[in-house]
Amino acid sequence: MSLYCGTACRRKSFWCYRLLSTYVTKTRYLFELKEDDDACKKAQQTGAFYLFHNLAPLLQKSEHQYLLPQYSLVELEKLLGKLGQDTQRIEDSVLIGCSEQHEAWFALDLGLTNSSSMSASLQKPEMEAELRGSFIELRKALFRLNVKDASLLSTAQALLRWHDAHQFCSRSGQPTKKNVAGSKRVCPSNKIIYYPQMAPVVITLVSDGTRCLLARQSSFPKGMYSALAGFCDIGETLEEAVRREVAEEVGLEVERLHYSASQHWPFPNSSLMIACHAAVSPGQTEIQVNLRELEAAAWFSHDEVVMALKRNDPYTKQQNGTFPFWLPPKLAIAHQLIKEWVEKPTCPSLPA
Template sequence: MGKNGENITFAGGRLDRAQHLRASADALAQQPDARTMLLWRGKPLVEGAQAPRLCWLPTDHAFVGHATGAPVFLGLIDGAPRFAHDVSNWEGPTDGEAPAGFLDRSAQTHPDLPQGSHFTDLRNAITALSGDDAGDAATAKAILGWHETHRFCARCGAPSQSAAGGWQRNCPACSASHFPRTDPVVIMLVVHGNDVLLGRSPHWPEKMYSLLAGFVEPGESLESAVRREVAEETAITCNAVRYLACQPWPFPSSLMLGCYAEAAGRDITIDPNELAAAFWVSRERLALALAGQDDEIMPARKGAIAHTLLQAWAQGALDDLTQD
């Protein structure tokens, strides 16, 4: 994808991560220009309806009192410190209620928060936020999600403590240090002639189709992971494999590695534990589906790297990149 890969959702952001200042995070939080991003159960606080944007609040705002754990020092924006607080301790209005539908379209508000602000699922705002806001929110969501699931030492099981401005957890019992991890996931544009391979996960809504994807296993190259995942899910063998672009995906902490693969054949045998369906789609039909003109195919949503890759292939933008 070349330079265009940097325009993929969540790949941007305004943050200067300022690693050299992480040890001074406590002092930076006291600066008058310090601001924080609030996240409630993974949902960032935004303001505005038609064109939402991240809502940055002073670090001493009253709602910060709902925070669980220490804040994360995200870095600097225009020289001013930026933090993230997890305010999941607040008992929101939807407590005990599971969000309806495939996406959480609910919004939570509170009178102590700025007028017009609300907590929203980042998936729901994926195309509404600016590229910079989406990237900054993804960083905050991923790092706070890591703290939520790594509160205990993986070596001895004792409670660990946040350190280095939230970019490290130390164990006071055995002195082990732990750092955030990103899980690599291959997502494959598998092509045979003029057709692309689409699949549907069993838990997705009817008619929703996307590219095949799977986690890279220990000791595995990207190319090997692509060939293994495609073979496991559809029994299709892949020949040439090429890397195209990547996307940080904070649900919870993956890096989606977009790849192009040439299928050696067309016969599909799905693994029902992985896929509900899979089939070949022509470039022309894919273009219609992306335009919302196919009654049987609802392609990957805008903002996801799968949509970006499918659209680029349908428009012929990858033809030069995928030829020897």
């Protein structure tokens, strides 16, 4: 059971941690680091750093998985010294979380150049040799990481990318300055504060009661089908976005929908994927594929989907030269939606 400390007693630190659950103290600690630059600098002294190069995380290969090396501040300072770099570069790091023991975790990109520190991009091969690891594109590495590491690296990459793309104020054109944690940037001339953003995206698995509708874009790997996805338009509710995307992409009218879960998705930019199941009436299932958005869409039976979920080697070409039908990997929320449908194909009851 979690105990809640009703009064936020501000004695030694920002909050009184004594009576709170581990989760709450951790959350409050992270909040303090985001709000208080001095506290965050202090946390760096005992913290752990994850390294990136041009948004690719540093990983070490073990037998079947990638491992995530972390460095202390002292180790990082030593490394920068060896590579002939100023330790001021550590100021570009961003806070990405902390352990239950309050060891703060930071991410630092040594390949990106920052407008204010004027630091030069470090050479990748030189660093890889020194660190005995490789900077691997996140898209390639994500599915060979455990869930916790994958989520940590997705957050880190999204935050590093956001800072890289928001170095200037869109009103004054002046360089913006990040706080120590990297939870915001401020324009020194007009005090406008910029916060990291995610784009909301709806992802919908449409069912007619016995089959589910899956689609593919030409950019997907060969043979892979997924649920319908689309960015929310400004001003739309979640329900309206689902209805519009399904109508736009396959020409069907959704009758009922049911929220399932959500996921942060770092590609190509930061999105908040909001996953739903939706139903269409069994009498109105004729698909009209919007070829400007999709390469193909089709209804799949329960058995076909069960078979596809079991497929381990999707990239193997079949004898007739085509690729087998397969589904997104476990880590993608599309996979979870499809798995839920396989386990319970009947459709839920919220009106769209």
